[in-house]
Amino acid sequence: MKILVLNCGSSSIKYALYNMDDNSVMASGGAERVGLDGAFVKVKLPNGEKRQVMHDIPEHTEGVKFIFSLLTDPEIGAIKDLKEIDAVGHRMVHGGEKFNKSVVLDDEVLRVFEECSDLAPLHNPANLKGVKAVSELMPGLPQVGVFDTAFHQTMPKHSYLYAIPYDLYKEYGVRRYGFHGTSHRYVSQRVCEFLGVNAADKKIITCHIGNGGSIAAVDGGKCVDTSMGLTPLEGLMMGTRSGDIDGGAITFLQKKLNLDADGMSNLLNKKSGVAGVSGVSSDMREVDAAAQEGNELAKTALDMYNYRIKKYVGAYTAAMGGCDIIVFTAGVGENQSSMREEVCENMEWMGIKLDKEKNSAVHGEEAVISTPDSKVTVVVIPTDEELMIATDTMNLL
Known part of the structure; x- marks a missing residue:
């Protein structure tokens, strides 16, 4: 069975074609600058070769159509005919409280999903465009939606409610939803397979740390808390996002800087975080290099970044x-061993003993990086959200 995974963003379309007989990736890549000048598609072939193909992509249907043409291209394609694709699995960002698991997409599901667009105005409409593009190009092909928020729907009320008037939750759905759910679900399951243990009796903290970052507390295989909130802004310090900040500081800055809501959102989402504090970059590799060269603000940004991860680990252990x-x-x-070491440093009180030598050697591979006598097992597990989407899609057919 061959499953195509699509992740449609506001100006990008990522894709991966899986052969589910052995979970192998037959082709992958992504269209960038959709709707903008200079659009192109990056293609990664099974042999590891990479190509970049320039192509005008005015909107998502044209982007999906061009990706389909690349998949069947005589020179760089992975299949001979689009009919070889059995289904398409879509990353769907915000399912609100409507979806707690992956579902086959039909008109009613899409209608309900569209109602959640207020909660993710940039992402949900783009997700819908991808679904509609496939429907137009390959009518009748089964499609499945896998929701970023679904894994976190097991959180209890005391975890997901905000301490604001309850009517605002009932009227507008203002609550913690959490994101990166497909990744948290994948690694919390995979780590148990890797260690040969039963998830049902394990308390796991999953740290999805990238340009965007979130942490989840997973008890007995179910999420009981997560750091992101109504939007992906809450929680950890990220590449360009502030993470946790006093609401009073927001209103204070709005008045001082004379910003409207959109301006404040832009400041907190795109100009803050590691980039905002360091003044260097949102790329942790560049910030780390600057810190090693003596840039004090870069050092401060790294300290803040690592401290907040450590703080959430401690909080979720208590929870x-x-x-x-x-x-x-x-x-x-x-990949960043220094971050992992900083987070685990001085955490012996909760049973963490890091093998520093092993940790420094691990980059992008499955590995235990704690010592054999550590009460808490610390593990690196590369995420594979696309495989999770493909697997959910296959299981629903």
């Missing part, structure tokens, strides 16, 4: 009444 496993994943989590 679950213990912790058996900590998982690091995503771009920074999988």
Whole structure:
């Protein structure tokens, strides 16, 4: 069975074609600058070769159509005919309280999903465009939606409610939803397979640390808390997002800077975080290099970044009444050994003993990086959200 995974953003379309007989990736890549000048598609072939193909992509239907043409291209294609594709799985960002699991997409599901667009005005409409593009180009092909927010729908009320008038939750759905759910679900399951343990009796903290970052507390296989909130802005300090900040500081700055709501959102989402504090970049590699060269603000940004991860690990250990496993994943989590060391430093009180030598050697591979006598097992597990989407899609057919 061959499953195509699509992740449609506001100006991008990522894709991966899976052969589910062995979970292998037959082709992958992404269209960038959709709707803008200079659009192109990056293509990664099974042999590891990479190509970049320039192509005008005025909107998503044209983008999906061009990706389909690349998949069947005589020279760089992975299949001979589009009929070889059995289904398409879509990353759907915000399912609100409507979806707690992946579903086959039909008119009613899409109608309900569209009602959630107020909660993710940039992402949900783009997701819908991808679905409609496939429907137009390959009518009748089964499509499945896999929601970023679904895994977190097991949170109890005391975890997801904000301390604001309850009517605002009932009227507008203002609550913690959480994101990166497909990644948190994948690594919390995969780490148990990797360690040969049963998820049902394990307390796991999953740290998805990338340009965007979030942490989840997973007790017995179910999410009981997560750091992102109504939007992906809350929680950890991120590449350009502020993370947790006093609401009073927001209104104070709005008045001082004479910003409207959109201006304040732009400041907190795109000009803050590691980039805003360091003044260097949102790329942790560049910030780390600057810190090593003596840039004090870069050092401060790294200290803040690592401290907030450590703080959430401690908080979720308390919330679950213990912790058996900590998982690091995503771009920074999988590759930046210095961050992992800083987070685990002075955490012996909760049973963490890091093998510093092993940790420094692990980059983007599955590995235990704690010592054999550590009460908490610390593990690096590369995330694979696309495989999770493909697997959900296959299981629903």
